């Protein structure tokens with residue numbers, strides 16, 4: 001069976017997998033962003049705490065994804081929970097690192113000006129520091145998303161959702177008629193999704209980065 | 216106009232030089248007019264000290280000073296002497312290690328600093344505008360925080376832009392990076408004043424702009440202050456700026472010790488010690504020019520005719536021989552051209568083509584320094600003085616300027632001699648007194664007027 005023929009007969013299944021893949025990555029990114037920015041906000045003021053946060057999240061990233069999921073299965077079981085946990089953990093590093101760098105990089109005289117005109121700690125963070133650190137944070141989110149696109153495929157190992165299922169089925173049945181087509185379809189699907197998400201981030205950047213600081 | 220405010224301030228400060236007079240000036244100006252802007256509040260610093268951790272010597276040591284309501288006080292001194300630290304302790308951006316701060320009737324040493332800062336305007340060197348907010352959003356920040364309604368905030372933003380000389384329609388929606396340095400500073404000042412605080416703290420606000428813009432901004436501040444009567448504490452290391460803006464100047468030495476706290480005139484003519492005279496530095500004569508206005512010197516008459524005059528009578532006037540030169544005025548009696556005797560002949564009787572255009576004029580409120588500048592650049596060695604609507608009043612020439620400067624310097628020397636004795640007394644008195652200069656020792660250094 002040719003690849004195009006494979007696509008047309010299996011498109012239903014492929015679309016479902018692609019949708020689940022995208023949805024899993026999206027949801028995990030939302031969680032990772034919230035947690036990552038929170039960690040950064042809590043730690044960027046102290047030298048050691050910020051460094052600890054970056055080192056820890058970096059350490060997580062060095063664990064092979066298959067191994068991490070393998071370790072999570074006995075604790076969380078199969079399916080969605082280990083997938084989400086793994087993806088969120090992997091997604092943290094770029095966000096935490098960029099958010100800390102971004103927040104620390106906000107011009108000290110602006111922060112002092114904010115204090116000087118009577119902004120409270122929270123107001124300063126929400127109205128001055130985070131908006132000014134937003135461009136690097138968004139870059140972190142973007143990098144993180146690209147990474148999770150690939151890593152999410154591994155989730156199929158833990159019976160997770162997504163295009164990884166195509167790839168794993170293909171690998172498991174190497175030599176059979178459709179094996180190569182399955183691997184190819186899964187991989188290409190991930191690439192297409194990654195490109196689509198990236199385009200989405202460009203749009204989000206346009207919409208959310210204030211004109212006054214857009215490069 | 217701006218200069219007039221300063222002149223007026225200078226005169227009052229000279230007249231009311233004792234602490235007992237401190238209310239005179241602001242009451243005279245009628246602060247707290249109902250419905251008008253909130254005018255200044257007294258600031259009292261009592262033994263303010265700041266110790267930074269890890270440094271046994273305090274950065275600021277036991278500063279006491281009283282700043283009167285509606286007064287502009289300049290803190291000036293060498294780099295690192297603690298000017299900024301002292302200033303920032305007033306709005307508690309830096310928490311004092313000990314001492315008290317009172318603003319108006321309130322002891323603010325221990326109140327919520329966020330609340331305190333909303334009542335104290337703050338403007339800094341880099342303008343401190345938030346780059347991600349428009350000009351309007353920046354200005355609206357404090358009024359919004361203190362809970363003003365939407366329309367009131369919007370009106371206020373327009374009003375403030377107007378006040379600092381920026382067209383609201385044009386600048387409202389701009390981002391800070393779309394403004395020149397001087398415009399950014401203006402917006403910075405507008406933001407600091409937006410919620411109408413009685414006190415305004417400024418830390419080298421004009422330190423980063425070019426000299427000409429700085430001059431404009433200073434004039435602007437003087438003009439604003441004449442209408443607003445805020446209590447302004449202004450940090451600079453530029454003594455000329457201090458002279459120009461200050462009702463009183465506090466010359467600080469290391470650890471913010473007050474070397475002298477007095478009117479600009481008194482500091483120039485009677486520096487308290489070597490340190491102050493060193494800091495005031497050379498060029499005292501030139502600085503003196505900054506303090507004197509054209510209105511204070513003799514404005515000479517000068518033969519002038521308007522262009523409406525028939526050509527024949529102009530020719531007659533020149534030919535009659537009394538005048539070698541005439542000033543030609545335009546229809547509204549504004550100086551237009553200098554006309555020498557041969558000029559008309561050379562231009563074959565055409566007024567339009569003869570004479571030299573008047574390029575510089577000064578008002579009566581201009582400083583002698585401006586007048587000197589104009590005289591030096593004018594080929595005839597004189598400058599035309601104009602009134603409110605630009606109409607011709609008279610001229611000031613090089614000779615007048617030289618005589619005035621000589622007189623002033625002579626007077627200064629006399630004053631200095633007369634008061635050396637008194638100054639010595641003040642100094643011994645100060646040494647006996649444990650608390651450093653509070654209030655105003657200036658009265659002792661003043662010439663009897």
Ligand SMILES: Nc1ncnc2c1ncn2[C@@H]1O[C@H](COP(=O)(O)OP(=O)(O)OP(=O)(O)O)[C@@H](O)[C@H]1O
Nearest residue numbers: 267268270274293294295296297298299300301452
């Ligand atoms: N955060 C800090 N920690 C330790 N020392 C400080 C700190 N800030 C200022 N100092 C010290 O306090 C002294 C006074 O500093 P300050 O900033 O008030 O000087 P300044 O008079 O404003 O100088 P400049 O004209 O250069 O702005 C300096 O010797 C400085 O080194």
Ligand SMILES: [Mg+2]
Nearest residue numbers: 298299300418
């Ligand atoms: Mg400073």
